[in-house]
Amino acid sequence: MIKDELTTLIAKAIKKAQRKRDLPKYASPPVMVERPKQATHGDYSTNVALQSARYARMAPMKIARAIVKRLPSTEFIGQVGIVHPGFINFTLDAGWLAQQVETIRTAGERWGDVDLGLGKRVQVEYGSANPTGPLHVGFGRNVVIGDTLANVLAAAGYEVQREYYVNNAGTQIQLFGQSLYARYAQALGQDAALPEDGYRGQYIVEWAEEIARAEGDKYLQMDHEDAVQALADLGVREKVLGSVRSDCERLGIHYDNWFLERSLYSEGVFDHVMSLLRQEDHLVLREGAVWFNAKDLGGDKDEVLIRSTGQPGYFASDIAYHYDKFIRRGFEWVIDVWGADHQGHVPRMKAMMQALGLAPEQLTLIIYQLVTLKEGGEDVRLSKRAGTIVRLSEVLDDVGPDAVRFFLLTSAIDSQMEFDLTLAREQSQENPVYYVQYAHARIASILRHAAEQDWSAERYADGDVGLLIHPSELTLIRKMRELPEVVEMAAMKLAPHHLPHYAQDLAATFHAFYRDCRVVSSEPSDAELTKARLKLVESSKIALARVLGLIGVSAPERM
RNA sequence: GCCCCUGUAGCUCAAUGGACAGAGCGCCGGACUUCGAAUCCGUAGGUUGCGCGUUCGAGUCGCGCCGGGGGCGCCA
Numbered sequence: 141m142i143k144d145e146l147t148t149l150i151a152k153a154i155k156k157a158q159r160k161r162d163l164p165k166y167a168s169p170p171v172m173v174e175r176p177k178q179a180t181h182g183d184y185s186t187n188v189a190l191q192s193a194r195y196a197r198m199a200p201m202k203i204a205r206a207i208v209k210r211l212p213s214t215e216f217i218g219q220v221g222i223v224h225p226g227f228i229n230f231t232l233d234a235g236w237l238a239q240q241v242e243t244i245r246t247a248g249e250r251w252g253d254v255d256l257g258l259g260k261r262v263q264v265e266y267g268s269a270n271p272t273g274p275l276h277v278g279f280g281r282n283v284v285i286g287d288t289l290a291n292v293l294a295a296a297g298y299e300v301q302r303e304y305y306v307n308n309a310g311t312q313i314q315l316f317g318q319s320l321y322a323r324y325a326q327a328l329g330q331d332a333a334l335p336e337d338g339y340r341g342q343y344i345v346e347w348a349e350e351i352a353r354a355e356g357d358k359y360l361q362m363d364h365e366d367a368v369q370a371l372a373d374l375g376v377r378e379k380v381l382g383s384v385r386s387d388c389e390r391l392g393i394h395y396d397n398w399f400l401e402r403s404l405y406s407e408g409v410f411d412h413v414m415s416l417l418r419q420e421d422h423l424v425l426r427e428g429a430v431w432f433n434a435k436d437l438g439g440d441k442d443e444v445l446i447r448s449t450g451q452p453g454y455f456a457s458d459i460a461y462h463y464d465k466f467i468r469r470g471f472e473w474v475i476d477v478w479g480a481d482h483q484g485h486v487p488r489m490k491a492m493m494q495a496l497g498l499a500p501e502q503l504t505l506i507i508y509q510l511v512t513l514k515e516g517g518e519d520v521r522l523s524k525r526a527g528t529i530v531r532l533s534e535v536l537d538d539v540g541p542d543a544v545r546f547f548l549l550t551s552a553i554d555s556q557m558e559f560d561l562t563l564a565r566e567q568s569q570e571n572p573v574y575y576v577q578y579a580h581a582r583i584a585s586i587l588r589h590a591a592e593q594d595w596s597a598e599r600y601a602d603g604d605v606g607l608l609i610h611p612s613e614l615t616l617i618r619k620m621r622e623l624p625e626v627v628e629m630a631a632m633k634l635a636p637h638h639l640p641h642y643a644q645d646l647a648a649t650f651h652a653f654y655r656d657c658r659v660v661s662s663e664p665s666d667a668e669l670t671k672a673r674l675k676l677v678e679s680s681k682i683a684l685a686r687v688l689g690l691i692g693v694s695a696p697e698r699m
Numbered sequence: 700g701c702c703c704c705u706g707u708a709g710c711u712c713a714a715u716g717g718a719c720a721g722a723g724c725g726c727c728g729g730a731c732u733u734c735g736a737a738u739c740c741g742u743a744g745g746u747u748g749c750g751c752g753u754u755c756g757a758g759u760c761g762c763g764c765c766g767g768g769g770g771c772g773c774c775a
Contacts, residue, residue: 447773
């Protein structure tokens with residue numbers, strides 16, 4: 141990338157300046173090349189002269205001049221400027237920029253790809269929640285972040301696997317089964333009580349009725365324990381995962397693998413990992429329970445693995461699960477996407493990594509802040525067990541998948557966001573996603589119009605992009621060229637929110653170009669310019685479609 | 700009490716330690732007689748919660764205070 145090439149060139153220039161005695165000998169701080177916020181400061185900028193002042197014991201402006209003096213000329217750099225207090229600003233060469241249109245057209249749907257991952261395997265696990273009810277709208281943030289992160293990492297050259305972990309073992313599933321059984325029995329006219337901490341949501345009633353209608357009273361005939369288990373399994377498999385799949389489908393999310401917690405037990409992974417931990421002396425017996433000695437490995441406290449009842453807890457499964465990911469399946473890097481309500485688990489997960497003989501950095505825990513829900517300015521309190529949830533599917537009905545996805549993605553992972561259902565419904569048409577999509581549809585329309593005027597792709601194939609010299613044309617090309625850098629940044633920082641912001645920016649830049657430059661001209665003398673601009677328009681379509689694709693929303697030809 | 704995240708325009712949110720803190724929505728005013736007005740142009744709106752400090756330079760880093768969210772279970 142240009143940014144990296146520039147960094148290297150500057151570093152070389154510094155060394156050369158030192159050899160030629162323009163600069164004293166000193167260990168240069170790392171060269172940082174950034175994109176200035178302000179267009180008048182050029183396309184790239186470095187503060188290395190400012191950073192070096194204290195080591196070189198020279199005025200930054202003088203250092204900057206010395207560096208620039210030794211900078212070799214290259215095809216892509218147009219102008220180099222030195223600005224007080226010591227910034228060196230680079231402007232890309234206009235002719236070189238124009239040629240980038242061809243680069244983008246050649247890259248096609250791979251425009252934006254970056255060689256960062258070098259094919260390294262990474263697993264992104266997201267969406268995993270207790271499968272005891274439909275997906276909640278706040279949880280939508282989890283799947284959208286995870287899925288977009290996976291898209292970005294794939295674009296950045298990683299080999300990505302997307303996984304959903306089905307927690308189909310443990311006490312919550314037990315409770316879910318009991319709740320379902322009670323509602324099922326009620327549906328068949330029996331007098332049955334919900335368990336103490338049972339799931340009280342209306343959806344359990346609905347599911348129970350559906351099961352009663354489809355299967356009759358066969359579960360009442362069975363042994364109670366077996367019936368609860370069978371209903372729990374059926375509920376998870378058909379009802380919960382059914383709704384998860386359908387929500388994900390609507391959001392354009394497709395998993396590579398659905399991993400069952402229970403398989404860890406049936407395939408012996410759990411037992412194996414426990415004996416491993418025992419061998420390595422990470423287990424302690426205390427008060428009839430088996431504890432993991434997390435404190436010895438930097439955890440904040442020890443954790444129960446197997447309760448005194450003999451039942452393994454959630455964390456025990458998690459250890460076995462991650463053993464499976466890293467050791468059995470050989471992932472070098474694993475990313476788990478968790479809500480802030482799980483932040484307290486981070487230390488014990490890091491301790492677990494050490495206990496398994498793995499580097500803690502191999503496991504990245506993305507902790508996103510929770511979405512607080514409002515309805516007309518009032519807080520909406522939520523509880524899956526109490527049944528007061530707002531289903532993701534309802535919001536998808538009201539607002540639409542593209543707007544939901546875009547909205548949930550726009551905030552940084554660390555910032556909590558407020559989702560006002562009333563406002564979201566009212567303003568769904570104002571969602572910025574439509575602004576971006578409109579730009580894409582507008583481009584499609586221009587290309588259609590061009591084809592009608594006999595400007596088909598074949599007829600402008602020999603257009604000369606060197607004719608693109610209008611400031612708005614060049615601004616648009618500059619903006620398109622940022623895409624790979626945005627992808628790289630989003631991948632390195634695991635920060636998907638940069639994408640929707642960039643998308644809006646790109647769309648705005650296109651609209652400005654459209655305002656200033658007539659594309660399809662009826663003047664015969666404009667024929668060559670029309671060809672060049674059609675190429676530019678085509679390349680913007682490529683860039684817009686790509687970023688929309690990464691965000692996971694559609695790029696419509698018409699709207 | 701301790702730990703994590705956070706406080707930026709009326710609202711929802713951006714800003715890899717850099718240059719005049721930016722968008723969208725909302726408000727007000729303007730632009731469709733050749734490519735899509737779901738667009739564009741313009742106006743207003745800020746002591747970046749408060750106070751110290753580090754730095755050539757702080758919305759960004761450190762410390763303290765105040766406010767918001769989350770966590771600290773043989774639940775997940």
